[in-house]
Amino acid sequence: MSYSNTRLVPPFNRSPSAVAIRSVSNYAADVEGILWEMLQELRPPVRDKSVLLKPNFVEPDTEGMINTHPVVIRAAREAFLRLGAKSVVVAEGPGHERDTEGILEELRLRDYLGPLEQSFIDLNTDEVAQVGTRTRASRLKSLFLPKAVLAADFVVSMPKMKTHHWVGVTLALKNMFGIVPGSCYGWPKNVLHWAGISKSILDINSTVRPDFAIVDGIVGMEGNGPIQGTPKASGVLVAGDDPVSVDATCARLMGLVPERIDYLQRAALLLGNMPEEKIEQLGESIASTRKPFEMLPAFQQIRA
Amino acid sequence: MSAGIGLYAFSTEERDIHTPAHDFFPDLLRAAQNTDGGWGYRPGLPSTTEPTAWSLLALQALEASPGKILDSAADWLRQAQMTGGAWPNASGKEPGCWVSALACLALLSLKGPSQDAIVRGTNWLNETWPAEGNFLWRLRQQQQAHTVVHQDHGLRGWGWTPNTASWVEPTAYALILLQNIPTRHRPSHAVKRIQMAEKMLYDRACPGGGWNAGNPLVYGVPGVPRISPTVWALLALRHHQDHAVNVEGVEWLRQRYQSLRSPASLALAHLCLKVYGRAENLLETRLGDFYGNNQFLQSIPAMAWASMALGGVPCWIESSSQSIEAI
Numbered sequence: 001m002s003y004s005n006t007r008l009v010p011p012f013n014r015s016p017s018a019v020a021i022r023s024v025s026n027y028a029a030d031v032e033g034i035l036w037e038m039l040q041e042l043r044p045p046v047r048d049k050s051v052l053l054k055p056n057f058v059e060p061d062t063e064g065m066i067n068t069h070p071v072v073i074r075a076a077r078e079a080f081l082r083l084g085a086k087s088v089v090v091a092e093g094p095g096h097e098r099d100t101e102g103i104l105e106e107l108r109l110r111d112y113l114g115p116l117e118q119s120f121i122d123l124n125t126d127e128v129a130q131v132g133t134r135t136r137a138s139r140l141k142s143l144f145l146p147k148a149v150l151a152a153d154f155v156v157s158m159p160k161m162k163t164h165h166w167v168g169v170t171l172a173l174k175n176m177f178g179i180v181p182g183s184c185y186g187w188p189k190n191v192l193h194w195a196g197i198s199k200s201i202l203d204i205n206s207t208v209r210p211d212f213a214i215v216d217g218i219v220g221m222e223g224n225g226p227i228q229g230t231p232k233a234s235g236v237l238v239a240g241d242d243p244v245s246v247d248a249t250c251a252r253l254m255g256l257v258p259e260r261i262d263y264l265q266r267a268a269l270l271l272g273n274m275p276e277e278k279i280e281q282l283g284e285s286i287a288s289t290r291k292p293f294e295m296l297p298a299f300q301q302i303r304a
Numbered sequence: 305m306s307a308g309i310g311l312y313a314f315s316t317e318e319r320d321i322h323t324p325a326h327d328f329f330p331d332l333l334r335a336a337q338n339t340d341g342g343w344g345y346r347p348g349l350p351s352t353t354e355p356t357a358w359s360l361l362a363l364q365a366l367e368a369s370p371g372k373i374l375d376s377a378a379d380w381l382r383q384a385q386m387t388g389g390a391w392p393n394a395s396g397k398e399p400g401c402w403v404s405a406l407a408c409l410a411l412l413s414l415k416g417p418s419q420d421a422i423v424r425g426t427n428w429l430n431e432t433w434p435a436e437g438n439f440l441w442r443l444r445q446q447q448q449a450h451t452v453v454h455q456d457h458g459l460r461g462w463g464w465t466p467n468t469a470s471w472v473e474p475t476a477y478a479l480i481l482l483q484n485i486p487t488r489h490r491p492s493h494a495v496k497r498i499q500m501a502e503k504m505l506y507d508r509a510c511p512g513g514g515w516n517a518g519n520p521l522v523y524g525v526p527g528v529p530r531i532s533p534t535v536w537a538l539l540a541l542r543h544h545q546d547h548a549v550n551v552e553g554v555e556w557l558r559q560r561y562q563s564l565r566s567p568a569s570l571a572l573a574h575l576c577l578k579v580y581g582r583a584e585n586l587l588e589t590r591l592g593d594f595y596g597n598n599q600f601l602q603s604i605p606a607m608a609w610a611s612m613a614l615g616g617v618p619c620w621i622e623s624s625s626q627s628i629e630a631i
Contacts, residue, residue: 059530096517098473098532101601102566116598125345125603128394144395165523183345183354183394186402186464186471188517194435194468228525296523 008134008206008270017242017273018042019249020282021289024218024237027064031237032075035214038239039079041282044212047084049153052121053077054210056159056175057092058227060106065221065231067103068158070112072216072237076158077113091148093123093178095188096227100124121148124182135206137266138199140191144184149208157210157243161220161236161250163229167197168261168299170226171250172213172243173271176204198263205243205271213246214239217253222293234291236284244272245279252276252304255292260302325588328595329611330366333359334373336604341376342384345394346602353391356380357406358608364413365615378414381407382421389428393465401462404429405477409620412484423489429478430491434463434470455520459504471518472508475501476536483540484620505537506549513552529556531569535576539621542579554580567594568606571613578613579621587613 020038024031053076055068077088090113094100100122104110113119126146133140149155159175167174177192177200185191192200217236223229236253240246244267248258258264258274268274295303336359337343342351343359360377384407385391390399391407408425411418435441437457461475479501482494510520514529515537521527538553545551557573561584564570574587591610600606612618 059528097530099566099568101598101603101606102531102564102569105565105597110597117601120601122345122601122603125349125394127344127349130395130397144398181394183352184398184400185393186400186468186474188471190463190468190471191465224523224525228522228527 010270011268011273011278014273014278016278016280017240017245018280018282019238019240019242019245021249021253021286022237022283023235023289025235026233027069027071027218031071031218032078035072035075035237035239036079036082038237038283039083042239042241044080044083044154044241046080046154048086050151051080051085051088051154051156052149052152053080053088053090053156053158054149054175054178055090055092056170056178057094057100057103057107059094059097060103061227062106063231065219065229066160066162066227067107068160068216069218070107070109072214072218073109073158074112076156076214080156085154089121089148090119091121091123091126091146093146093181095177095182098124098182098187121146123148123179124187126181128181128184131207133203133207135203135270137202138195140195140200140203143180143204143207145179145208146181149179154211155208156212156214158214158216161215161217161232161234161238161254163222163225163254163293163295163299165224165226165228165296165298166193167201167263168295168302169247169251169254169256171215171247172210173201173205173247173263173267176208176210177201179208180204198266201263202266202271205267209271210243212239212241213243215246215250217250220293222295224296230294232291232293234289236289242272244268244274248274249279249281249286252286253290255290255304256295256302257304325592326614327368329591329607329614330363330368332607333363333604333611336607337373337377341380343377343604345604347604351380351384352394352396353381353384353400353403353407354394355604355608356384357403357410358605360410361406361413361618362608362611362615364410365612365618374414375416378411378416378418381411382418385421385425389424390432391425398465399428400465401429401432402464402474402477405462405474405481409477409481409484412481413618413620419489422485426481426485426489426494427491429462429481430494430497432462432466434460435467436460436469456504456507459500459507461501461504469518470504472505472515472533473517473536475504476533476540479505479540480536480620483543502541502544505541506547509537509549509553513549513556515553529553531557531560531564531573535572538576539579542621542623545580545623550580554582558582558584565594567591567600567610568603570594571606571609574613575609575617575621578617579623581623
């Protein structure tokens with residue numbers, strides 16, 4: 001179970017994390033085969049577990065640069081089932097758009113997953129339970145969270161690789177904003193903004209720590225992200241069981257210095273590994289797959 | 305105290321042609337009512353304010369709705385009201401501005417002993433200001449090196465929740481409520497808040513027409529309008545149909561209508577275009593197709609909006625409605 005089941009370990013007492021990078025030229029490539037190979041290397045412990053895939057769905061998007069691509073989601077579902085997962089559901093609570101089904105239909109998710117009333121949970125309107133936050137970085141002392149997330153055995157954060165106009169980048173950790181339900185916090189979930197985005201990211205991820213992360217960087221977004229930027233064909237999938245390591249690796253692939261990203265710095269204290277020497281790189285190297293992202297002027301200082 | 309403020313006269317003009325779709329979605333709603341009188345966001349989930357308010361608003365307009373369904377729903381809403389007058393969001397514990405406006409509106413639509421609840425709810429909304437725009441907030445903004453969003457923060461409406469910023473949809477819901485409250489029951493300063501909220505909505509319109517959640521320009525880039533905020537802003541501003549921003553918004557909505565792929569957006573867009581005299585056809589067929597796709601993801605609000613769109617224009621958003629006295 002993801003909620004409150006993972007120890008918060010200080011950096012000096014942590015074993016290294018493994019992160020896999022694989023080049024994927026486009027969504028017509030063999031995404032399913034490539035992701036299966038990545039997961040075989042990483043061996044996430046999902047046998048007989050209920051797996052919840054948390055993609056990043058924000059708004060309808062004709063250019064395919066805002067939302068996690070359905071090809072990647074289907075590939076993850078199939079791979080986790082092959083690894084012995086008891087069940088796999090897709091769940092998301094979009095932050096800007098109340099019409100979740102509208103986003104799913106624009107994405108044509110049904111074409112990839114089948115009827116959505118059986119395979120998808122709208123986290124914005126799921127039943128909620130109040131849980132205390134495990135860290136108190138923000139003024140939020142507790143959160144109302146969907147029971148579907150709290151009950152899942154294994155939570156997988158599946159973000160898009162994007163820039164973000166408030167915090168620099170949005171990856172596996174920031175993606176967890178989507179588990180916070182609109183039915184309690186609104187559209188957008190403005191309470192989190194007022195509590196401090198970076199601090200809220202830490203509190204959410206310490207409370208429901210993603211067990212695994214798969215980043216869709218096949219086409220990401222640069223510039224004025226997370227919704228008004230421009231497409232960036234990074235051509236990578238990145239995966240690992242430590243969301244901090246995955247995010248730090250993605251930041252390096254984006255030509256950024258993760259240590260200069262506020263929320264990653266905070267998360268590295270308690271939630272995972274950020275230094276390169278603490279990350280075992282599988283698959284391809286950062287150097288061979290790095291494609292620097294254009295950044296807004298406000299975030300030039302986080303570039304390498 | 306009277307038996308209720310009495311907003312009874314929902315329009316029935318367009319309900320003379322009954323088709324299965326007209327009955328189907330209300331039947332689903334009725335079947336999904338919990339034994340405590342309320343509705344959850346999906347059938348079987350615990351009752352919460354928003355789906356209960358939408359269901360009540362949808363079913364109230366139908367003659368076929370048994371009184372006990374409506375009465376038990378109103379009872380649930382009255383019992384759910386918090387001490388200070390607000391209604392809780394889905395947490396059951398924390399107040400929500402948007403759900404408070406919707407609960408008041410739903411109770412206002414019924415005969416019954418709800419006047420006290422409505423007045424307390426409306427007073428709470430009227431006294432609840434968003435967090436942005438005060439002196440300290442403006443000072444902090446001035447000290448920031450860069451401005452991400454460009455809008456007039458002095459124009460304040462309502463946030464989704466207390467102590468957060470103004471956004472389009474909760475402002476529109478509150479505005480529609482205040483417009484419908486009889487003058488004699490309007491809280492002090494309500495007129496001022498109505499005027500400011502209308503200005504705020506116009507300030508937040510996206511360049512080129514329509515509204516998004518509430519940031520029309522981010523780093524100078526025009527925001528992309530979305531259906532739901534556009535619908536509710538247009539309905540809240542329905543008394544200004546000739547205003548250029550309204551005209552642009554309606555045109556944007558009309559152009560998007562045929563390409564909509566989901567029942568919630570389709571139903572809301574249809575309802576709005578009907579209020580503006582621009583209703584499109586094929587609603588029933590398309591809603592039926594959409595139901596076949598994903599069963600609306602079992603969304604109770606979507607079923608309620610579909611029911612409303614297939615019926616007549618509710619009087620609380622009729623273009624001529626000002627307040628109960630004018631009906």
